[in-house]
Amino acid sequence: MEAQGQLEFDGVPYLDGHASDPRLLGWMQGTPPAPERRVQFGDDRFLDFPQIRWSLSHMRELLPTVNVWRGRGPSHTLGTPSEADMARIDALAFTDMQGRARTWASSLPDTYTDGLLVLHRGRCIYERYFGALQPQLPHSCFSITKSYAATLAAKLVHEGLLQDTQRIPHWLPEMRGTAYEDATLREVMDMQVGVAYSELYADANADIWNYARAGGLRPRPSGYAGPGSFYEYLRTLQPEGAHGQAFAYKTVNTELMCWVMKQVTGQPLAQMLSEQLWEPLGCEEDAYLTVDPLGVPMGGGGLHASLRDLARFGELMRREGDWGGRQLLPAAVVADIRRGSDPAKFAKAGYTLLPGYSYRSMWWVTHNELGAFEGRGIHGQRLYVAPKAQMVVARFASHPVAASAANDPITLPMLLALGRVLA
């Protein structure tokens, strides 16, 4: 039984979406903020709940970042949702995976939503912001970053600049003697690499935290003697099991893929995102990427974008790469992602809430009745593209639990319900 103002996940109580509103809690309010209201990089609590409800909309104030420029052109218009559309969607009823009857509107605080936007046939029919997020503020995309990066990688494969059957040392000889010595680029892009590396966010000893410290994304303990950068960390990774057998979600794969892309194109990721997406899409705001101590952007999770600009990328994918008559992405690249990969290999990873899914070029492919595919990031970030419903949903959140499994029981049925209405 959850107490008033609380929600429980795995038996642990947290302030609920209303009670944890960062404006209410006063994070970083005051001149200077009182010690108990501070969100600081140095104390390593900036991603703790509930301060994460502030920090995911303010990450550049805590970490070094590189700009993703929107260019000088006019912004692409999404339109303004009508009150009738908003009310209709807010009232939408659905049943969550635990069998609880819910409405769309009441589900937003229960998924710690910071912002949610729905496009139908390219027109904005729903847009709301909560807590620390504002329309112009970039919010952490976390692993939706991977979908951006791998879509650009798939484009390079399509163009012949990369061959996805090649093994990694073809581009990066320094990766000989690591888990990636005999992994192909395609195995990396589809996360079917046998590498000893754990990404269980709830485990304080998981490798993901060593990776974060190497990249300067978490404070390093005094006397730290570990790797000083992402690349240095990647060179320490050892094999565990065979490649190509099963889906195994590991952020280091994306970082390695981005290293290959940089090696081949000579272009920093921020420049590729700017020239190939932000500028031609007519994004409204600059985005940014967190960078490591060598200036290498975190391709595995460092992108921060405005909600509208995230939705625009989803819309480009829904339109199969066509943007007002200009083909920004080859249609074949989008089609390949939508087809997904082998669900049998995905099933081995044990995501019980995601039956029938596959994973292709760092998108999560539902294979559901809407033909939907998703970009997914920890703490509730989501870009849901449902071609058969002509729907795109972009959501930012600051859920207390990193793993998407904590919000999927609400998120997936609510998105499916709306998609069915719009289909």
Place this chain on the structure above:
Amino acid sequence: MEAQGQLEFDGVPYLDGHASDPRLLGWMQGTPPAPERRVQFGDDRFLDFPQIRWSLSHMRELLPTVNVWRGRGPSHTLGTPSEADMARIDALAFTDMQGRARTWASSLPDTYTDGLLVLHRGRCIYERYFGALQPQLPHSCFSITKSYAATLAAKLVHEGLLQDTQRIPHWLPEMRGTAYEDATLREVMDMQVGVAYSELYADANADIWNYARAGGLRPRPSGYAGPGSFYEYLRTLQPEGAHGQAFAYKTVNTELMCWVMKQVTGQPLAQMLSEQLWEPLGCEEDAYLTVDPLGVPMGGGGLHASLRDLARFGELMRREGDWGGRQLLPAAVVADIRRGSDPAKFAKAGYTLLPGYSYRSMWWVTHNELGAFEGRGIHGQRLYVAPKAQMVVARFASHPVAASAANDPITLPMLLALGRVLA
């Protein structure tokens, strides 16, 4: 005698403006950059020459920052200079303070210019970029930040929200027992405070470096036990001499002034700059401010702006606060700055290259034939407003020597020469 490819300052040889071009030297080029090409915060060499030629255009990649939003409106147009105007200015001859005959064009590398833009009657007649700077990239303004902040403070005084005859503890009781206990806001704004604090950049033991470490702008030694933020540092400052007697340039005054502004308005500096200048001026790009570990922006020197946007602020000052019929700054505020303060108090500070100057609301007032007043920042940053020539010059640079005295012998005669032509 200077060797080929070198310039000497105080007998120390440095690579000249051409030889130190950061593209030529390959700073941060490579995947990853080779150790000798890295510019990193952690090694505390990121402001050393010649890597500073890269870092002043890339500061956000090294430090946490807060955005100064340009809003959603169209940008204000400056126009494109004609080739004839550019050639005419490039060929302009003048004699520097050492008696050497120079041309405008050849002076640019000798002052390590990263970008220079001239407005005449509001129209751009000259614009060039060098090295790491590009038109859309924000560059360090360093202490031109002070001119922005104090102009907004002077506006608050004009509007009656601040009274510049009040003493600092009126707003900040925590400053009792410090040098600021009996200093008035006006003494702070005009830098006539008797405070024990040294800002001799060439001295590694100067207080400015302790201030920088407190604010997280330089790495802290292991076991660091000094102040953890700007505000904490300010509370340590002790009196030295009387207030109101002489100009004494000390960045901590600006930081304190910004603290008062935040206390009174409740608005962060980034928001004030956005709403009162960036948005109504129609700036082209977002700007940013470096922030300390409590998220407090460095009002004394943390602003980074594009060259064109810097020029727009100068143009607003030239137009006495009027921007296309909208009075963004009270004309009386600009007039007060242009009038300057008492040159006799300025003279006591011993700036031999700046005879007859005074300092008012954190602008350097020349009292010269052009009625010019300047925003000045270390390493060559300059915003020169010359009302009688209807001229504004914005310059970014990355000079090896921090003190403006290293470039004034060229800069001041060249700006005066152009102003005389345009007057």
